[in-house]
Amino acid sequence: xxxxxxxxxxxxxxxxxxxxxxSLYPIFxxxxxxxxxxxxxxxxLGQKFVGWxxxxxxxxxxxxxxxxxxxxxxxxxxAPLEVVLGLLMALVLNESFRGRAALRAxxxxxxxxxxxxxxxxxxxxxxxxxxxxxxxxxxxQTHLYLAPLADPYxxxxxxxxxxxxxxxxxxxxxxxxxxQTIPDELYEAAxxxxxxxxxxxRHITLPLLKPALLLALLFRTIDALRVFDLVVVMxxxxxxxxxxxxxxxxxxxxxxxxxxxxxxTIAVVVFFVSLLFSLLxxxxxxxxxxxxxxx
Amino acid sequence: MSYHKPKLIAGFxxxxxxxxxxxxxxxxxxxxxTEIRFVNWKSQFPKVWVEALAAFETQNPGLKIVQExxxxxxxxxxxxxxxxxxxRDPAMDVFFMDVIWPAEFAAAGWALPLDRFFAATExxxxxxxxxxxxxxxxxxxxxxxxxxxGMLYYRKDLxxxxxxxxxxxxxxxxxxxxxxxxxxxxxxxxxxxxQFKQYEGLICNMMEYILSNGGSLWDEDALQGTLHHPKVIExxxxxxxxxxxxxxxxxxxxYQEPESLASFSQGRAVFHRNWPYAWEIANDPKRSRVAxxxxxxxxxxxxxxxSVSTLGGWQLGISRFSRKPDPAWKFVSFMSSLQMQKRxxxxxxxxxxxxxxxxxxxxxxxxxxxxxxxxxxxxxxxxPRTPVYIPLSNIMQRFFSSAIAVRDSNxxxxxxxxxxDMNRVLDLLRERTRP
Numbered sequence: 001x002x003x004x005x006x007x008x009x010x011x012x013x014x015x016x017x018x019x020x021x022x023s024l025y026p027i028f029x030x031x032x033x034x035x036x037x038x039x040x041x042x043x044x045l046g047q048k049f050v051g052w053x054x055x056x057x058x059x060x061x062x063x064x065x066x067x068x069x070x071x072x073x074x075x076x077x078x079a080p081l082e083v084v085l086g087l088l089m090a091l092v093l094n095e096s097f098r099g100r101a102a103l104r105a106x107x108x109x110x111x112x113x114x115x116x117x118x119x120x121x122x123x124x125x126x127x128x129x130x131x132x133x134x135x136x137x138x139x140x141q142t143h144l145y146l147a148p149l150a151d152p153y154x155x156x157x158x159x160x161x162x163x164x165x166x167x168x169x170x171x172x173x174x175x176x177x178x179x180q181t182i183p184d185e186l187y188e189a190a191x192x193x194x195x196x197x198x199x200x201x202r203h204i205t206l207p208l209l210k211p212a213l214l215l216a217l218l219f220r221t222i223d224a225l226r227v228f229d230l231v232v233v234m235x236x237x238x239x240x241x242x243x244x245x246x247x248x249x250x251x252x253x254x255x256x257x258x259x260x261x262x263x264x265t266i267a268v269v270v271f272f273v274s275l276l277f278s279l280l281x282x283x284x285x286x287x288x289x290x291x292x293x294x295x
Numbered sequence: 296m297s298y299h300k301p302k303l304i305a306g307f308x309x310x311x312x313x314x315x316x317x318x319x320x321x322x323x324x325x326x327x328x329t330e331i332r333f334v335n336w337k338s339q340f341p342k343v344w345v346e347a348l349a350a351f352e353t354q355n356p357g358l359k360i361v362q363e364x365x366x367x368x369x370x371x372x373x374x375x376x377x378x379x380x381x382x383r384d385p386a387m388d389v390f391f392m393d394v395i396w397p398a399e400f401a402a403a404g405w406a407l408p409l410d411r412f413f414a415a416t417e418x419x420x421x422x423x424x425x426x427x428x429x430x431x432x433x434x435x436x437x438x439x440x441x442x443x444x445g446m447l448y449y450r451k452d453l454x455x456x457x458x459x460x461x462x463x464x465x466x467x468x469x470x471x472x473x474x475x476x477x478x479x480x481x482x483x484x485x486x487x488x489x490q491f492k493q494y495e496g497l498i499c500n501m502m503e504y505i506l507s508n509g510g511s512l513w514d515e516d517a518l519q520g521t522l523h524h525p526k527v528i529e530x531x532x533x534x535x536x537x538x539x540x541x542x543x544x545x546x547x548x549x550y551q552e553p554e555s556l557a558s559f560s561q562g563r564a565v566f567h568r569n570w571p572y573a574w575e576i577a578n579d580p581k582r583s584r585v586a587x588x589x590x591x592x593x594x595x596x597x598x599x600x601x602s603v604s605t606l607g608g609w610q611l612g613i614s615r616f617s618r619k620p621d622p623a624w625k626f627v628s629f630m631s632s633l634q635m636q637k638r639x640x641x642x643x644x645x646x647x648x649x650x651x652x653x654x655x656x657x658x659x660x661x662x663x664x665x666x667x668x669x670x671x672x673x674x675x676x677x678x679p680r681t682p683v684y685i686p687l688s689n690i691m692q693r694f695f696s697s698a699i700a701v702r703d704s705n706x707x708x709x710x711x712x713x714x715x716d717m718n719r720v721l722d723l724l725r726e727r728t729r730p
């Protein structure tokens with residue numbers, strides 16, 4: 001046994017070093033930098049320790065707070081919708097019918113396309129001169145065409161739609177895996193007892209699927225908190241700063257403005273917000289699994 | 296136990312390799328040729344650049360240019376170039392710089408000072424404003440390839456039909472546009488197209504309204520934000536209520552140069568604000584429906600103000616992390632030569648940064664208006680030179696976009712916030728411990 005552990009340790013060592021180097025080190029470094037004022041374009045100011053100043057500034061920065069709210073709104077709208085759509089897709093794909101394998105592959109396409117590419121596509125779809133959305137709304141009457149990406153409210157909706165389209169299938173994938181662990185016997189027994197398919201769904205599928213649903217929700221929440229590429233390609237944070245999501249704001253501060261300390265502070269806050277959500281969901285998922293095994 | 300050891304070690308090594316193999320930077324095998332890596336900005340005339348690079352390689356056997364093309368938006372292109380500079384990436388030798396970057400790149404120690412290559416006598420052959428924009432604390436960091444100044448394009452045919460001469464003031468422009476759009480029975484026609492997306496181009500556009508109303512972006516001597524001053528507020532309100540509100544399609548709030556020009560060259564706008572290159576495209580029958588019907592003139596001012604054109608233009612810089620500054624300079628010098636600037640003026644419609652070309656018969660034959668516009672290029676107003684330009688620009692972009700993209704925005708309160716934020720950034724410049 002102990003030798004087995006030792007062998008395992010040897011095999012795991014490289015990946016441990018890898019994680020240490022590429023995950024833990026950057027996290028600690030961001031942490032450290034968030035207590036400094038370091039501005040790349042003003043090198044003579046040096047790296048000055050400022051304690052909690054960056055955190056104080058962030059908390060009192062109205063742009064940052066609005067941006068955080070935008071991001072949370074984005075998460076609150078997209079993550080649940082993606083899980084619901086994912087559930088519907090998974091239920092369809094779990095049935096056996098002709099062409100299911102092909103449909104499963106097709107369903108994954110949005111998720112397989114790099115976000116930058118799909119974001120560019122959505123930018124075209126919402127274009128005010130040749131966009132598909134306008135075509136469906138107004139057909140050939142091109143003088144009526146709207147400019148969704150030029151409107152502060154519609155631009156947010158556009159980005160949410162692009163995200164939902166792209167990642168619902170990811171949620172579906174996780175939920176589908178969950179569906180396949182549910183034994184067929186349960187449904188057979190329920191059918192014998194005369195349960196309608198709605199009751200079967202309500203009392204068998206849904207309870208047993210809860211861990212998978214929560215897992216999908218967890219992944220989507222964490223991912224949506226870090227929404228970035230859609231904004232970069234589709235709106236660059238505008239118009240009126242309406243799509244200036246938190247990660248994009250942090251990116252601007254760090255990479256465009258060279259405010260390394262302040263940018264790191266934003267990164268640390270994103271880290272903790274994600275951690276908070278993860279812990280919350282993991283507790284929920286963990287509790288579910290425990291309940292089940294007790295039964 | 297010892298019998299298992301070789302297996303164990305082999306397993307260890309294999310797993311180690313599989314993790315780290317992908318991380319080892321694979322160096323391209325260096326051939327006999329010296330490669331110069333050039334990060335180019337996305338031109339609307341790619342052919343001119345392709346030909347230029349080919350001509351350089353023919354003239355300089357042994358040198359090879361590897362071109363990487365970045366995004367058209369200055370804001371996004373800045374992200375790409377500075378990313379490489381921050382990483383001290385030696386795989387970028389030469390890069391294009393927007394006119395607002397040299398101070399930042401110089402202060403950060405990213406751009407190589409070019410004084411030993413770019414002699415003062417040579418600099419005198421260029422227009423003064425772009426050279427000044429490339430100078431930071433007495434050293435020069437870039438060589439201007441072309442210069443830019445905001446221009447007003449208009450539909451000659453439409454103005455003539457209604458007996459208008461090109462507008463001298465902004466209110467006059469709005470009035471003319473409204474009359475023409477109301478009388479023409481064309482549902483597609485709008486009065487104006489410009490660049491009002493939240494990006495650097497928004498600063499260029501807004502600055503022309505604000506400065507021609509006697510306002511300023513910030514006070515460079517007192518290091519104080521001035522966006523909350525009444526002259527600025529007045530100009531911003533004019534843009535929101537009259538330019539965007541009355542004579543433009545709201546789509547302009549998401550337009551950069553190419554989209555706004557497309558709208559003009561498809562005959563959807565009476566007036567259009569753009570850089571000199573737009574002339575070439577707007578008058579190309581293959582790319583434009585209004586070819587031959589386009590007029591160009593100086594931008595209007597507010598009554599009592601003076602017309603202001605934002606100074607734009609692009610320069611070539613050499614990275615301080617380049618391992619081949621000498622061949623890199625050869626390339627820079629070629630691309631900014633009289634001959635190349637002439638080609639760029641003739642075939643890409645860009646205004647030369649070299650004075651001599653404003654008297655060149657071939658250039659003047661193609662662009663006769665350059666002679667009279669020399670004044671505009673000479674007097675174009677640069678955006679203030681500072682190493683913290685980008686943070687200031689982001690604050691201004693946010694303010695302008697929030698003020699004009701929302702019909703009932705509270706301009707005064709947004710402006711006060713913007714000035715306050717700018718003051719915080721400008722305060723950093725007071726802590727100047729270095730000479």
